[in-house]
Structures are given as structure tokens and as C-alpha cells.
Amino acid sequence: MNTPTTFYPIGTPGQPWGAAERAAWRARQVKQRSYADDVLTAIDRLRAQFDVQQYGELDAGPDGRFPVFALRSKDWREGLPCALVTGGVHGYETSGVHGALQFAERHAGDYAGRMNLLIVPCVSPWAYERIQRWNAEAIDPNRSFGDDGKAAESAMLKALVAPLKEAFLVHMDLHETTDSDEGEFRPAKAARDGQPFEPGEIPDGFYTVGDGEDPQPDFQQAIIAGVAKVTHIAPADAKGEIIGSPVVAHGVINYPCRELGLCASVTRARFRSTTEVYPDSPRASPEQCNAAQVAAVRAALDYALAHAG
Template identity: 70%
Template structure:
């Protein structure tokens, strides 16, 4: 094992952070954009088309963030339920704006075919600071469990509890960025008092399937749709993407529930986590949003087409 990295400016190499180090880290975080301006204004525009529900609030003094989900106005219990989440990692911009774009441009086509429940910005504090963690230096996307230490994860866990055994589909919208390698992985290693091991950021879109209940045809349908919008990430020289074996072009697998990942909250048959690469010279912000929306639409179309199959 290599020696713990000395590059990260907070903490003592080889020693996990305590409250003092977390406080120093939190004090370094700067607000770069507005949840109210970027997200809540769009939600307000959608109130005439969806039922908007405040499903919790995050009190991070002196700030308070109300959490919102939008659901089909004419909910029908006999229709399948589709769950879409974005902004679990607040810095992953197209996850938030792709979810909102889907609501604005695409959701109407499913009005008589599915019940939609969309939480477009799960982590607003992190959205404003373009960060992965919440103010307690906790990654919400490793915290989706009943006793979650992350308020963002706990609120969404309770929101989705009624659909745990009835949802047909849950798609969670993410990005993999260059800052994963330059900031977030070194910060994680420093926080946990371990060595920071260099990795490789994939250039392109990819998906994370559930290794415990894989759905390869479903993932392929999403990849095929997104390939019309932006490029799919190739495997690296080891046949991997971010350290996991590629099981099909642009697809890797994680045990979603075991890792406490958002897409594993429910027992939905169809689950996927999208990963867009916004730092590619081959992709624009608009393409990234389009890719997320295309992934959601393809996922819904496939799931609805296969609801009667065993």
C-alpha cells in the first residue's frame, strides 16, 4: 500500500477527519449558484402541469432548503409508477437540469401511460456549492438507508417509501466529471485517512446497472437512445470504467442496495444510474441535458413495453 497522500490541504495524512477538519472543509465551501433561481423558478412554472410536493427541508443555518418533488397531476393507481431523481450529487449539473428538461418537454407524452414522480434536485446545498457532499462531508449517494446520516438521503428515502414495492422503474441522473479526480477523490481519501489512488475519468456517457438484479436489455435500450445524442464511454485498457468491469458497451454494475445508492431505494424491476461526462470537448451542456432526458424517455418506453413480461 502506498503512503497516504499529502496533497489535500485539510487534515493529517493517514488520519480520518474529525469534527474540526469537517468544520475547516465546510468553511472553504463557496456558494456559486442559486437553487432558488435555477431550480425553484422552473418548478414554479410547472405547477400548472404537476402536483408539486414539499417532501422535506434541510436546515443548514443560516440557510434552509425546501425539497420538492413533482408528480403526475392525474395519478391513477392502476398505472405503473416511474421514479426519476437528479442532483443527488449537487455538482452534477445535467442531472438536475436534465430532470427538469424531461418534465418540461417530454413528460406529457406519458400522462395516460404512467404515474411520474420526479425529485429533480435532491441536494440543493451541494448544488449551490458545486460539490459532491453535504455540509457534514457526507456523500448522500452512499447513504440511502433507513438510518441515513444524510438529511438529503433520509428525506428522499421517506418520500419513496410508499413506492418501494410498487415502482416499475427508478432512474437516477448523474455525471462523472474531471473534478472527481482533481478534487472529490482526493478529498474522500483525506476524509477517510487513506491513500489517494489515481484513477481515470471516462470520456462519454455510461450506465450503472444493479449487479444483484441486472437488466441488460433495458440498459442497452438506454445506451442506444443516448448514442444518438452524445458519445458512449469506451472501456479503458483494462476493460473497465471507473474501476469496474464493462459488462456491455457503456454499462457497468454495482450492488445498488448494498452500497446505499439512490437507484437502490426501491425494489423496482428496472433501475439505472446515468453518468454523463460534461467536461468532454465532444459534449456541450445542452447535449448533456438532452442525454439525460433521452435516457429517461428510453427507460420509460422500455419499461412500459415490457410490463406484462415475466
């Protein structure tokens, strides 16, 4: 994998971006796929299985307006444990979106009467279409779930889950780590923030990110065991790390989710995990990546139900 050796082509080295630089960055973002065709069509097919709730609409100015939807169990019952599944917080992370939809279509029925499900397949539709990490304002939605978050995508999801924030037993936030993280998005972030870019290493394989405040190591390992039946798990690098964080168990690192404003902090769920699939591996197909997300969700829900007491 090639890593950039020159400064990102927008901005001035050492100076954070202003409005002109953000506008220049946005002008480079080209629609590459259709949210309506890929996601809304799939959601429409699920209307017989779920209560489909439009929880907001993203106004992307000249790029249009994007309704955002959640899938809610038709048999939602008070007293049952609740689970939240989110995908596409970073729109370019394809298997997060399609893995959530695949789980909803093929496996959600297995939990009917045992668990209330709320599935949000694509939090960031503008970014999904442009295969982009940030939203249209060059803001990372997955750093915007704290009190000072500025991403509209994150604010709408926070409002959706707020009434149930204390009711969730489990939250699975489905992500990917890609070669473009190192080739495009981390250099762009360094330029945006006026910082030097320091090359890193992309892990080959699946891993999870636990919440450092309450990492639930046995829960994370149950997810890893489930996914290992579908695809390979990322090893630690020579420093014993994955993306700069110490590996605390096979395929597991921890982040301070609330401090960083990550989506994994949006509920008070006891069991929460951020999945990270590696779609650029020569050992993984797109179908495997989707299947890995599904396996992670199933393993998480099964563990949570078995340890809900």
C-alpha cells in the same frame, strides 16, 4: 487533465477527519449559483403541469434552509405503472438537475395516462449551490440510502418514496462523472477517510450503472441506444473497465447498489439505472448533456412500458 500529487490540504495523512477537519472543509465551500433561481423558479413554471409536493426542508444552519420538492403526475391513477426520476443527489452534477427539469417540462406529457411519474429534480440543494458532491457535513448522499445512512437529503427522499416503494416499475437516477471527481472529490474522500489517494481515469462519454443484484442488461442497452443518438458513449479503458469496474456491455457497468447505499436502491423497481454523463468532454456541450439525460429517461420509460408484463 491534471491529477493531484500532494495530500489534500485538510487533515493529517493517514488519519480520518474529525469535527475540526469537517468544519474546515465546510468553510472552503462557497455559494456559486442559486438553487432558488435555477431550480425553484423552474419548478414554479411546472405547477400547471404537475402536482408540486414539498417533501421536506433541508436545514443547512448558517447557510439557510432549503425546501425540497417533487413533481407528481396530475393524472396519477391507481393501477398504472409508476416511475421515479431523481436528479441532483450529487448537487454538482448539473445535467442531472436540469435534465430532470427538461424532461418534466417537455416530455412528461407523453406518458400521461400510461405511467405515473414522480420527479425529484434536486435532492441536494446545498450542494447544488456550492457545486459539491457532499452535503454540508461532508457526507456523500449517494452512499446514504442504506439503513445506516446519515445524510438528511437521503432520509427525506427515502421517506417520500416509502409509501410507493413496491409500486415503482422504473427508477432513473441522473448523475455525472466529471474531471473534478479525480481532481477534487476523490482526493477529498481519501483525506476524509484517512486513506491514500490512488489516481484513476475519467471515462470520456456517457455510461450507465446497473444494479448488480438485478442488472437488467437489455434495459441498460436500451438506454445506451437512446443516448447514443444524442452524445457519445464511453469506451472501456485498457483494462476493460470504467472507473475501476468491469464493462459488462457497451457503456455499462454494475454496482452493488444496496450494499453501497446508492439512490438506485431506494425503490424495489424492476428497471433501475444510474446515468453518468461526462460534461467535461470537448465533444459534449451543456445542452447535449441535458439532452442525454432526457434521452436516457425516455428510453428507460419506453422500455419499461413495453416490458411491463
